[in-house]
Amino acid sequence: MFRIAICEDNRDFSLELESIIQRKFFHYNIKCHIGCFYSGEDILDNMLNYKEKYDIIFFDIELPGLSGIETARKIRKLDESIIFIFITYLNEKVYEALDLTIFHFIRKSHFHKEVDLILDSLIKKLEYLTQKYSFPIGDNNIYLKLYDIIYFEVLDRRVIIHTTDNTHISNYRSLKDMPYNLTEKNFYEIYRGIMINLNHIKDLIDDKIILSNDDTLYIARRRFNDFKKEFYRYISSKREG
Known part of the structure; x- marks a missing residue:
């Protein structure tokens, strides 16, 4: 309820x-x-x-x-x-x-x-x-709510999943290995190997993004204009009836 x-x-x-x-x-x-x-x-x-x-x-x-x-x-x-x-x-x-x-x-x-x-x-x-999504962690699968995921980060050929209350090291080696179309779920790859949840953007200052967990990430220069368009489209979707 x-x-x-x-x-x-x-x-x-x-x-x-x-x-x-x-x-x-x-x-x-x-x-x-x-x-x-x-x-x-x-x-x-x-x-x-x-x-x-x-x-x-x-x-x-x-x-x-x-x-x-x-x-x-x-x-x-x-x-x-x-x-x-x-x-x-x-x-x-x-x-x-x-x-x-x-x-x-x-x-x-x-x-x-x-x-x-x-x-x-x-x-x-x-x-x-x-709605929960399955992610392979070690020998098991864990189920995470997509909304609770703040961002994905590829480090040492492992996709790290940063959530609102934990960090998980998945068995995926790249973002492309994940079987979900995350761009349809308000995610955006701001830098190669870093995909953020637009729902968790706390502030945007020039090319710097501050997320809801206070992590600070930077947008790749070549993706900056496209990201701005996508982010403002997302923001506008919240304002328009």
Whole structure:
């Protein structure tokens, strides 16, 4: 079951969004539990003092008191895996939240047009999050969620798999040995033998990439322009309804 929170000070809007989410998840036969909060302070208190955990949080950016972005920054320090979706009248505000690795944002001015499309994208994301892939490690296979993989790195003719909580040395000798089309799963080979998960880019400074685990990698000069196009396409896919 996926645990979802809505942090929105307009109670009528919050209830409408809750109803839409419930119908969508029911349509896909996915179980969920939804909690509604009306300020950033409320949801933080719930998570800090009652130790509640959520898989997905919908934030109104313009909350009274602690803003949605400020609240999300505090929550991100508690849990790096939560999916954030922002709701706003002020489209430009969402750019202040890119460091939070947001999934999408919904414009209130286009709410009914966008929410259904974004929830469909969210369902696909959840299917992606739960799907596991097999990798040969020593004499055994281990199963990893692709989303948990930050990047692949070839060292000494072995593909090293860097995940959110561990590092694995696989039996694969090159990226081409892996039987998965990772470019279709938001991975990009920034340098020969280094393929990163675009979901885990924390910052991009010139040709330097800082990943969610704070590892710093560099983009090959000849791949830089193509990478920028691919990365901005990926970012745009999060902004457009």
